[in-house]
Amino acid sequence: GMHFSDDYCTEVKPRILLMGLRRSGKSSIQKVVFHKMSPNETLFLESTNKICRDDISNSSFVNFQIWDFPGQIDFFDPTFDYEMIFRGTGALIFVVDSQDDYMEALARLHLTVSRAYKVNQDINFEVFIHKVDGLSDDHKIETQRDIHQRANDDLADASLEKIHLSFYLTSIYDHSIFEAFSKVVQKLIPQLPTLENLLNIFISNSGIEKAFLFDVVSKIYIATDSMPVDMQTYELCCDMIDVVIDISCIYGLREFGGGSAYDKESVAIIKLNNTTVLYLKEVTKFLGLVCFLREESFERKGLIDYNFHCFRKAIHEVFEVRTNVLRCRKQHSRMQRSKLSTPNSTPRLLL
Numbered sequence: 001g002m003h004f005s006d007d008y009c010t011e012v013k014p015r016i017l018l019m020g021l022r023r024s025g026k027s028s029i030q031k032v033v034f035h036k037m038s039p040n041e042t043l044f045l046e047s048t049n050k051i052c053r054d055d056i057s058n059s060s061f062v063n064f065q066i067w068d069f070p071g072q073i074d075f076f077d078p079t080f081d082y083e084m085i086f087r088g089t090g091a092l093i094f095v096v097d098s099q100d101d102y103m104e105a106l107a108r109l110h111l112t113v114s115r116a117y118k119v120n121q122d123i124n125f126e127v128f129i130h131k132v133d134g135l136s137d138d139h140k141i142e143t144q145r146d147i148h149q150r151a152n153d154d155l156a157d158a159s160l161e162k163i164h165l166s167f168y169l170t171s172i173y174d175h176s177i178f179e180a181f182s183k184v185v186q187k188l189i190p191q192l193p194t195l196e197n198l199l200n201i202f203i204s205n206s207g208i209e210k211a212f213l214f215d216v217v218s219k220i221y222i223a224t225d226s227m228p229v230d231m232q233t234y235e236l237c238c239d240m241i242d243v244v245i246d247i248s249c250i251y252g253l254r255e256f257g258g259g260s261a262y263d264k265e266s267v268a269i270i271k272l273n274n275t276t277v278l279y280l281k282e283v284t285k286f287l288g289l290v291c292f293l294r295e296e297s298f299e300r301k302g303l304i305d306y307n308f309h310c311f312r313k314a315i316h317e318v319f320e321v322r323t324n325v326l327r328c329r330k331q332h333s334r335m336q337r338s339k340l341s342t343p344n345s346t347p348r349l350l351l
């Protein structure tokens with residue numbers, strides 16, 4: 001079985017479960033988003049026979065677990081402490097293979113969601129309608145409409161219409177999977193408005209067009225300013241992170257494997273031939289800022305760097321407040337635990 005220590009009460013990262021039927025694409029999503037595997041390589045991924053897998057990413061802002069859901073899993077199996085797991089979960093992603101007959105997947109989705117909701121009403125339920133690269137645009141829309149309708153009808157039939165499901169069209173062959181993941185993670189960050197505010201102030205004072213706060217390992221953006229997100233800009237920023245980390249891995253590490261490919265010193269400037277500039281800087285161990293700006297604005301690099309310094313400091317303060325709150329909560333829950341034997345609070349996800 002899968003056991004989480006009581007530490008989940010003090011977890012500082014968003015905890016996300018990934019579920020779905022066999023071959024729906026869970027491992028591929030995890031490999032592509034968190035381990036830089038190229039989409040084509042996933043063709044050779046072997047199906048896992050284990051009941052569940054526990055994949056926690058230590059290098060990412062996101063705490064991520066995959067929970068396989070082969071047909072035979074039994075919620076009544078006493079060795080399977082699903083209550084404990086759902087209680088510590090911020091978001092449950094359910095992957096539906098859109099290229100396959102999805103009736104069985106929808107039945108599983110319904111069972112899973114209704115179980116999870118009983119344990120924890122605060123879980124965000126996110127449905128990835130996956131592998132849509134194989135569908136035409138019309139077919140995509142029709143599939144989404146159909147899945148949406150059936151899933152909600154099932155909930156209504158069970159008088160569970162309170163449960164809200166969000167739907168995303170995803171594929172590992174383009175950026176849609178990163179975009180969807182970004183949205184899922186952002187919902188779990190209570191300080192999101194603060195982060196957005198800081199980004200707005202930073203870009204408007206620095207003449208920057210767009211800025212993304214990225215989880216560097218996964219290229220999920222955990223926040224951006226309020227200007228609309230243009231897919232191409234987002235993709236460029238993702239590509240920049242890849243380039244910077246790759247170069248740093250090859251030429252930036254100290255001899256004998258010392259140091260890390262991403263640290264306090266990490267910074268990069270890329271000038272494109274269309275008078276735009278990409279500017280990347282380290283913010284925290286897991287997070288980096290990627291800015292998209294005009295060449296003219298970059299002439300005032302001193303100002304940008306000064307503003308960045310203030311921005312970075314503010315972000316660290318947001319984190320410190322969080323850490324202190326957690327430290328208090330940890331002490332508190334330790335005291336509680338000596339009195340009570342069952343944890344009863346639901347942690348919402350935290351910075």
Ligand SMILES: Nc1nc2c(ncn2[C@@H]2O[C@H](COP(=O)(O)OP(=O)(O)OP(=O)(O)O)[C@@H](O)[C@H]2O)c(=O)[nH]1
Nearest residue numbers: 022023024025026027028042043047048131171172
């Ligand atoms: N076309 C397409 N194929 C995908 C996509 N994502 C995953 N696949 C393919 O789907 C197959 C199954 O993917 P897995 O990641 O092994 O699925 P899984 O859900 O982890 O499967 P189990 O380990 O059996 O539970 C692989 O051949 C992948 O290449 C996608 O977005 N588009």
